[in-house]
Amino acid sequence: MTWIQIFKNGYMYEMDELGNAISFIDTKQEVNKLTDALKKSKAGKYVLAEPNKPFPTVTAPSGSSATSAAPKAKPFLRLTKTDKINGDGLVELLLSLVKEGKATDSLTIISGQSWAQNFRTADVSRSGSMEPLPEGYWTVGDLEFASGVTGNYNASWGDGLGPVYVELNCTSPTGRGDIGIHLDANQNVAPGTAGCVGIPKAGGDDLTNLKKFVGWFANSAEAPERLVVNWGLGTVETK
Numbered sequence: 001m002t003w004i005q006i007f008k009n010g011y012m013y014e015m016d017e018l019g020n021a022i023s024f025i026d027t028k029q030e031v032n033k034l035t036d037a038l039k040k041s042k043a044g045k046y047v048l049a050e051p052n053k054p055f056p057t058v059t060a061p062s063g064s065s066a067t068s069a070a071p072k073a074k075p076f077l078r079l080t081k082t083d084k085i086n087g088d089g090l091v092e093l094l095l096s097l098v099k100e101g102k103a104t105d106s107l108t109i110i111s112g113q114s115w116a117q118n119f120r121t122a123d124v125s126r127s128g129s130m131e132p133l134p135e136g137y138w139t140v141g142d143l144e145f146a147s148g149v150t151g152n153y154n155a156s157w158g159d160g161l162g163p164v165y166v167e168l169n170c171t172s173p174t175g176r177g178d179i180g181i182h183l184d185a186n187q188n189v190a191p192g193t194a195g196c197v198g199i200p201k202a203g204g205d206d207l208t209n210l211k212k213f214v215g216w217f218a219n220s221a222e223a224p225e226r227l228v229v230n231w232g233l234g235t236v237e238t239k
Contacts, residue, residue: 005056007049011073013056021056075099075216077140077227079133079197081119082108088191089114093132095197097216097224105216107209109199110184113192119231122174133168133179133195135235138227141167141180143217151214153207160186160193164210168197168227172235183210 002022005013014023076098084092090110096103111132118131125134144165147155153163162183170176176195183206184191184198192198202208217223230236 005049015056073100075104075222075224077216077224078103079109079227079229081231086110088187089117090192091117091119091132093197095213099222105212107199107213109197110191111193111197112195119233121231121233121235122170122172122176126175127177130192130194133197133229134170134174134176135229135231135233136174137171137236138168138179138229139171140224140227141169143214143223153210156185157182160184160190162210163207164214181213183207 002014002016005015005021007013012025013021016022078096078098080094080096082092082094086092088110090112093109093111094106095109096106098104113130116130118129120131120134122134122136125131143150144167145152145155146157146161146163146165147153156163157165160182162185164182166181168179168181170179178194179196181197182193182199184193184200187198187201199209199213228236
């Protein structure tokens with residue numbers, strides 16, 4: 001009888017009786033929904049892998065000599081708090097690009113309004129609160145240019161949004177929606193966001209930070225597909 005081993009990054013391995021991996025499936029970071037479904041089912045045995053446990057090597061069934069290497073985890077985004085508050089009264093947050101377990105690049109960003117800098121978990125965060133996006137796991141959508149042309153910054157998605165938008169969706173139940181990553185385009189007159197990840201203006205054209213962020217998506221095969229928001233509230237992993 002085979003059983004299932006589930007990793008937090010969304011990979012699910014089918015294991016044989018000897019503990020050898022014979023196949024794997026990428027659930028596209030839907031591992032929380034997957035485990036909830038398994039707990040409610042009678043489908044069979046499964047085990048949640050320990051944090052930082054290495055992926056097993058998938059071995060072909062008996063009678064075949066073919067093997068396949070463990071899949072390489074894709075880069076992801078991680079958002080954490082700092083202990084600094086900017087001149088607009090907004091907590092400075094650190095958005096990092098993580099590759100193979102290490103932060104390779106980062107940006108200082110903001111979220112929410114200055115009078116609503118309350119950091120909550122997904123289950124208690126409410127629509128209309130104007131607070132930062134809640135702690136939890138989020139899927140990262142495609143990089144979208146308002147101009148319709150990648151690299152053309154001469155159009156805008158609307159007041160306060162700027163030329164680039166990336167949709168975010170929380171994988172856990174939450175009252176928050178319409179959340180994304182975009183330039184804090186009107187920060188000179190109305191700093192902050194309604195809960196989105198706001199990239200501050202910088203550089204001669206005000207787009208230096210935004211262009212750096214866009215560069216993280218330059219290679220579609222390496223573009224981040226998930227965001228881990230960690231406010232230190234204990235609902236996500238710390239690494």
